[in-house]
Amino acid sequence: MSTLETRIRQARSKQDILLMTHIVIGYPSFAASLEIVDAMVAAGVDLMEMQIPFSEPMADGPVILAANQKALAAGSTVERCLEFATTVTRKHSIPFLCMSYYNLLLRAGVAGFVDRMQAAGLAGAIVPDLPPEEAGEYLPAMARAGLDPIFIFSPSTPDERLRHIAASARGFVYCVARKGVTGLHTTFSAELDAYLARCRTATKLPLALGFGVQDAADVNFLRGKVDIAVVGSATLRLIDDRGVAAVGAFVRGLR
Amino acid sequence: MSTLETRIRQARSKQDILLMTHIVIGYPSFAASLEIVDAMVAAGVDLMEMQIPFSEPMADGPVILAANQKALAAGSTVERCLEFATTVTRKHSIPFLCMSYYNLLLRAGVAGFVDRMQAAGLAGAIVPDLPPEEAGEYLPAMARAGLDPIFIFSPSTPDERLRHIAASARGFVYCVARKGVTGLHTTFSAELDAYLARCRTATKLPLALGFGVQDAADVNFLRGKVDIAVVGSATLRLIDDRGVAAVGAFVRGLR
């Protein structure tokens, strides 16, 4: 069991559902990102995924897409993002994950990039455009560095492939709640149970569920169904609409 | 020998070259047309061709074309043109010819149109888009009415065809001086002699020469070569530039 998985299980023993939140590093600014992380941790989130912006985030919806592009336009670089990660992982004790697209790893050299993530104190990484089939370079590097590769299940993934993905997964598995990209609302319904049952059968790892989780009702609905509720675009939207100061109260209200 | 031809020969016996001028009936107005005719006759022209305007005068160049269209726009009709012809033929004793395109004859009925020309006191007609081959209806009607069909020779007409045209011609033959349409200048040169010699061989009728004759030098050049010099666009241009009042002096200066 990886350190990350252990920590998740420990936290789960105290909470019936964990919260993972998401930020785009450098959006709206590096200073604001730091404030946001502080506020989220203070509000009790259990894990955080921090996205290093990429110019072509094909799996992200309009909200995160815009944040990626604005962060890049404001001068976000991989170097600065990893420095930022170092700062927050030193400051806070919850696990932080890196989220980005494969090209940033590839361009820097996969092994080198993984080492830098490790040096930055990150616990794992989510690379949404890297299916296990293409992860021949990434997996050993992550294993060597002791970082968990977080893989993704989707409702359209057949059982056999769920098991295949699970074989490469460490830490937990990220289940996307529905078709589509991030940022659109999801109507949680009983259908979800069947899907999550399939996921459970495929892996013993903790399950996170994201895409469209946006308020306390959604989180509440997921209680008992998954281990981690992932709130992504909802906080970004909140920051756009009501500013960084609103983050703490929002996160506290989620659970 | 037709009346027209007789009159031309009589005039030629007194003058070494005759002058035929041209107007577009109703251009710039009917009143002006009358003034122009009066001035031309007073200045000593021997014959006149009066054009009934047509919307598609394909054999005419830009000056006469514009006059046709302006006359039509100002309300010139076949009826009014023939009335005008009646007026001037009654007033003046020189021969007047009608010039127009075949469609006006055809639309009115060829025989009827010819009869109206006769009633208007006209001596003959020039129909530049009616070659003898197509004149099956026109020729007998003209003959019956005692009007002369004026046909056209051109430098590109082969000898045999000159003779064929001559067979239908009465009154005189109109030799166009060069290729092209009316209104452009012609550089009269020795080449003309060979062409006119061909014309002379083809017909015994008097010869008129037109297209590009515009000043006394041109008329002088033609002296002894043809019987009639035809001045067309030059007077129209004069009227456009300097008004009706300039016509008399211009025509007097031509010979």
Next chain:
Amino acid sequence: MTSPLSPDQPRGYYGKFGGAYLPEILVATFRELETAFAAAQADPAFWREYETLMGEYSCRPTPLTFAENLTRDFGGARIFVKREDLNHTGAHKANNVMGQGLLVRRMGKKRVIAETGAGQHGVATATMAAKFGFECTIYMGEVDVERQRPNVFWMERLGARVVPVKDGSRTLKDAINEAFRDWAANMDSTHYVLGTACGPHPFPTMVTYFQSIIGQELRKQVVERTGRLPRRIYACVGGGSNALGVFSAFLDDTAVELVGVEAGGRGLPTHRHAARLASQDASIGVAQGYRTYFLQNSDGQMLETHSVAAGLDYIGVSPILAHLRDTGRVRFESATDAEVVAALALAVRREGLIPALESAHAFAQACKEAPGLPPDDVIVINQSGRGDKDIFTVADAFGDPAWEDFIRRKAASYERKP
């Protein structure tokens, strides 16, 4: 190959229509042309050369497309479309122009002139001139220059001098007059590439000869594909060349109804149209060198015509078609501007075809008649050209605000330049 439609009377007459009413200066040139054309027709290599050129430079044989959706929508006859729009330069005009180009080369002339209305014939002629290395001047009514600016742009790039004709109604007929004037001055060096089956003999016969390639191909294709001859064939009629081209191969098949569709403009009752054969407004006359039905007043002056399609906006019509109307072999109908725009929209939306506004007249009439015919029947629409060229007109007809904004922004971008 001999012409599928030779005059039945001397001097280029079809019944009482046709002839050659020429200023004497042009007579010799027409004789020369007649002789050259006759020699070409008599030379079996000529038609082969023509077919090869059209196969290698344009895309002949053009396809015959089954309009499956329209057929289903109307629930009547099976509708096929003969795709002249796929020709190089976008219309059937290429057939005539390339054929005349070969003839010009045989005659040893070095310059071509042409009139153009929609601009298609001008672009086609300028293209032919570029390919054959001829000097080229195109006469175009000022109104049409404005309506069809994109075509003018390409003609100029093709090396042609485009002369806007400012006389008369400043449309096609005036451009024709002007071309004749040029020819009368320059016939030694120059050939006038008349763009349709009108004008003095031998043009109607000659243009039909080249365009008959459409009908020849269609006959073969339709029999191969459907095992039968079409019940009806629809073609728009401006001067009449695409109609004669497609009809030519079926004249003896009396079971095949041939339908020519003229420009109904604002509607026949308004008299703002260009329907010479489908309306009662035209009468027999002689203009521009030939005898046919013209839209003219009681004095014989030509009237202003109107159509949303510049290529149909013409006072006269092929003498061959005038004759085929009088003999009853071809039926003539008209479609209004509004019907035409609707038919165009339908063809685009349902079949992915973009007919030229001219060709959309044929679509309009076929759409009216298809529902009334049994599903066993086959009807063919001759899509004479493609409608890309008409974007300015069509966008206006649709009143597309995004297009208007785009044009405004474009214009503004030009203002900012020094």
Next chain:
Amino acid sequence: MTSPLSPDQPRGYYGKFGGAYLPEILVATFRELETAFAAAQADPAFWREYETLMGEYSCRPTPLTFAENLTRDFGGARIFVKREDLNHTGAHKANNVMGQGLLVRRMGKKRVIAETGAGQHGVATATMAAKFGFECTIYMGEVDVERQRPNVFWMERLGARVVPVKDGSRTLKDAINEAFRDWAANMDSTHYVLGTACGPHPFPTMVTYFQSIIGQELRKQVVERTGRLPRRIYACVGGGSNALGVFSAFLDDTAVELVGVEAGGRGLPTHRHAARLASQDASIGVAQGYRTYFLQNSDGQMLETHSVAAGLDYIGVSPILAHLRDTGRVRFESATDAEVVAALALAVRREGLIPALESAHAFAQACKEAPGLPPDDVIVINQSGRGDKDIFTVADAFGDPAWEDFIRRKAASYERKP
């Protein structure tokens, strides 16, 4: 027919390029597509159905035109032009789109989406959707919507919803991302008609499969006409589909040099270009689901690209071409905007051909090389599309004042309306 260019490695790899880097949500859809495509390829009726469709709806086989004047002007190799511009909708894009349309029908889907840069692929897809009766949404960068407004107009008339993409550089790459986002949400009902030989496996293979019809025809035509194989073949390279289509039939003929011509934009030294394979500015990356050379910075962020030709203005390039560069089988060159406009002007003026700005890149390179080759040699330029669509860009490149006046008058006429 099996694909002329199947991956030589598992998982859709050509050497080290290709693959399928997909969000998990799309993996099943790609498997479904792979299966459907494999079944279609295995069904001999499928290719026949495809050829029939292209013969009856578009004008395949497209002609091979001898560019006699350019050949004479340059005094070098004999220049032939493969005429993809004569396809219905005006470019080779039709080949791919119609093929995918048949596949969509087999899969029973009812909606198609596509990205478009130059607008050609959008028009082609909208046309296919109209013909097959599919619902259709087209994603197009906002910049391209502005550059290619006429195409937008026709797409809308064809019934497509055109969505201007306002993210990123607002060009082709952003439209592709947006199309993937739509697909991820609607894959049950929808097929994404990717427009070039890029993207995740099986798109590069599949698009090349349909485009290989160009090379198959060309090989037959050129041997028939000249008795030999061409010495060199030139094709412009945006995503790479027309190039792969025409090259595909000659890969084993090592004596045939294959030359891909990329957008040199303002010139390679300015870095304002879209030359992925002909410049030193690109490096291997993974984006938009596949691995190839991308124009990207040292972090892996994509750069802004530049070309006068919207259809070449793209960060990535077919993984198949990337591999063929690495193996040395295809040589890559670039032509600058200025060279391209000059080549276009030359092709128009001397041959009466109007290449699309994209295709004019191939002309530009061929014009550079033709003089140095002996007259016995044959070279072929793939004219991937026609340039009518580019009139706004070309008129601006020529700085045509009459065109500007026309646009100003048009704009003024819109102001007067209520």
